[in-house]
Amino acid sequence: MSLRVRLAVAFAFVALITAVVVALAAPVIVGRGFAQIEAGEPGGPRLGGGPGPMAGAHAQRVQQETVITLVAVTVGAAAGASLIGILLAGRLAEPLGRLGAAASAVARGNLDQRSGLADRSDEIGSLGRSFDGMAAALEQAEASRRRFLQDAAHELKTPLAVIDATTTAVLDGVYSHEDRHLQTIRDQSRLLSRIVDDLRTISLAEAGELPLRVEPISIDRLVTEVAGAFASRADAAGLRLERDVAPGLWVRVDADRLRQVLAALLDNAVRHTPRGGRVVIEARSSGQRVRIGIRDGGPGVAPEDLPHLFERFYQADPARDRTTGTSGLGLSIVKAIIDAHGGSVGVERPAGGGACFWFELGVATGPNGPFSTGQ
Numbered sequence: 001m002s003l004r005v006r007l008a009v010a011f012a013f014v015a016l017i018t019a020v021v022v023a024l025a026a027p028v029i030v031g032r033g034f035a036q037i038e039a040g041e042p043g044g045p046r047l048g049g050g051p052g053p054m055a056g057a058h059a060q061r062v063q064q065e066t067v068i069t070l071v072a073v074t075v076g077a078a079a080g081a082s083l084i085g086i087l088l089a090g091r092l093a094e095p096l097g098r099l100g101a102a103a104s105a106v107a108r109g110n111l112d113q114r115s116g117l118a119d120r121s122d123e124i125g126s127l128g129r130s131f132d133g134m135a136a137a138l139e140q141a142e143a144s145r146r147r148f149l150q151d152a153a154h155e156l157k158t159p160l161a162v163i164d165a166t167t168t169a170v171l172d173g174v175y176s177h178e179d180r181h182l183q184t185i186r187d188q189s190r191l192l193s194r195i196v197d198d199l200r201t202i203s204l205a206e207a208g209e210l211p212l213r214v215e216p217i218s219i220d221r222l223v224t225e226v227a228g229a230f231a232s233r234a235d236a237a238g239l240r241l242e243r244d245v246a247p248g249l250w251v252r253v254d255a256d257r258l259r260q261v262l263a264a265l266l267d268n269a270v271r272h273t274p275r276g277g278r279v280v281i282e283a284r285s286s287g288q289r290v291r292i293g294i295r296d297g298g299p300g301v302a303p304e305d306l307p308h309l310f311e312r313f314y315q316a317d318p319a320r321d322r323t324t325g326t327s328g329l330g331l332s333i334v335k336a337i338i339d340a341h342g343g344s345v346g347v348e349r350p351a352g353g354g355a356c357f358w359f360e361l362g363v364a365t366g367p368n369g370p371f372s373t374g375q
Contacts, residue, residue: 010088010092013084013088014081014084014088017077017080017081017084018074018077018078018081021073021076021077021080022070022073022074022077025070025073025077095117095120095124095128096124098115098116098117099115099117099124099127099128099131102114102115102116102131102135103131106135106138111135111138111139111142112135112139113135114131114132114135115127115128115131115132116128117129117131118132144311148312151312152195152199155195156192156195159188159189159191159192159195160188160192162184162188163185163188163189166181166184166185166188167185169181195329198329198330198332198333199329201333201336201337202312202329202332202333202336205333205336205337205339205340206336208340210257210336210337210340212253212254212257212340212341213254213255213256214252214253214254214341215252215253215254215255216250216251216252216364217250217251217252217253217255217258217364218249218250219245219249219250219251219283219290219292220245220247220248220249220283222255222258222259222262223243223245223262223281223283223292224243225259226259226262226263226266227241227243227266227281229263230263230266230267230270233270234270234279237270237273237275238275238276239270239273239275239276239277239278239279239297240277240278240279241266241278241279241281242278242279242280242281243280243281244280244281244282244283245281245282245283246283246284246285249283249284249285249290249363250290250363250364251290251361251362251363251364252362252364253341253361254341257337257340257341258337260333260337261333261334261337261338261359262281262292262294264330264331264333264334265294265334265357266279266281266294267330268294268296268330268331268357269294269295269296269298269355269357270296272296272298272299272355273296273297273298273354274297274298277296277297277298277354278297279294279295279296279297280294280295281293281294282294282295282356285363287363288362288363289360289361289362289363290360290361290362290363291358291359291360292358292359292360292361293356293357293358293359294356294357294358295350295354295355295356296354296355296356297353297354298354298355299353299354300349300353300354300355301347301349301355303349306347306349309331309347310331310332310334310335310345311332312329312332331357334357334359338359338361341361342361342362343359343360343361343362344359344360345357345358345359345360346358346359
């Protein structure tokens with residue numbers, strides 16, 4: 001039974017008790033009063049013998065007593081009904097008190113606190129389940145924050161340690177003053193700069209403050225441009241870079257940011273595809289959405305890794321190798337940018353093997369429907 005119905009029943013029950021008590025008591029009180037009027041006081045004239053001063057005074061006194069008795073019974077009934085109402089209200093308010101105590105515990109930092117009301121079927125149970133979901137989300141967010149700080153510290157510490165060790169060795173004479181040592185320092189400095197830039201991009205996107213210059217963009221033209229930039233790298237890796245893009249697809253996005261997304265996904269696909277394999281860029285339209293996917297010929301993604309691939313610094317490889325010079329934030333940036341455009345991202349395991357990272361964006365529309373070169 002819902003809380004609204006229970007409150008209505010409770011108040012109706014209180015009113016019913018008051019009405020029943022008054023209704024049962026009134027006939028008895030009134031009948032007793034009229035009986036006293038008819039009988040008259042002892043030693044005085046009877047009502048049947050005609051009116052007189054004694055009969056009038058007696059009737060007035062009986063009337064007053066009757067009114068006082070009715071008022072007393074009504075007040076008593078109301079007091080009793082109110083007591084019952086207070087008890088009922090207390091039973092109804094008790095779970096709200098428990099919820100308040102749980103909220104105070106969460107406010108103090110005890111994020112594993114739960115309401116204990118999730119098993120109820122009324123509005124209080126719904127509120128308890130919502131509170132528990134909020135507390136669980138806060139607990140997960142806090143765990144993610146701590147993990148992020150640890151990972152960020154790890155990622156920043158590694159290149160700093162390399163820079164410090166290299167410069168110390170050169171200064172101490174262990175290494176000679178050669179360009180290759182300066183090259184190591186420069187590479188690690190660039191990696192540090194890339195990590196900082198990537199973290200800034202993600203933080204701006206998550207705060208809804210990532211600057212975007214949105215305009216209609218042809219998917220075919222953009223894919224051709226980005227694929228051309230990766231052609232030499234694919235050839236050097238012994239890979240075939242293919243395009244399978246439906247014609248006439250337009251989206252309204254920031255072109256530079258979308259290039260960044262495609263470049264990050266292509267970089268990921270090229271790094272994980274063995275020599276002789278192929279990387280395919282796909283684009284299709286489904287109604288008001290355009291879906292773009294990057295399919296690689298790599299070993300694929302383990303099922304347990306699928307939910308975590310877009311987390312910051314997450315790598316399926318526990319060794320967390322950074323010899324490739326990546327910041328470990330590429331897929332997180334992809335998700336942040338696509339989310340900022342109101343799109344969605346995901347990853348699939350195709351039947352033929354490998355992995356397919358995809359994202360969806362809304363179709364660009366003009367005055368006459370979907371955008372085209374004529375608009």
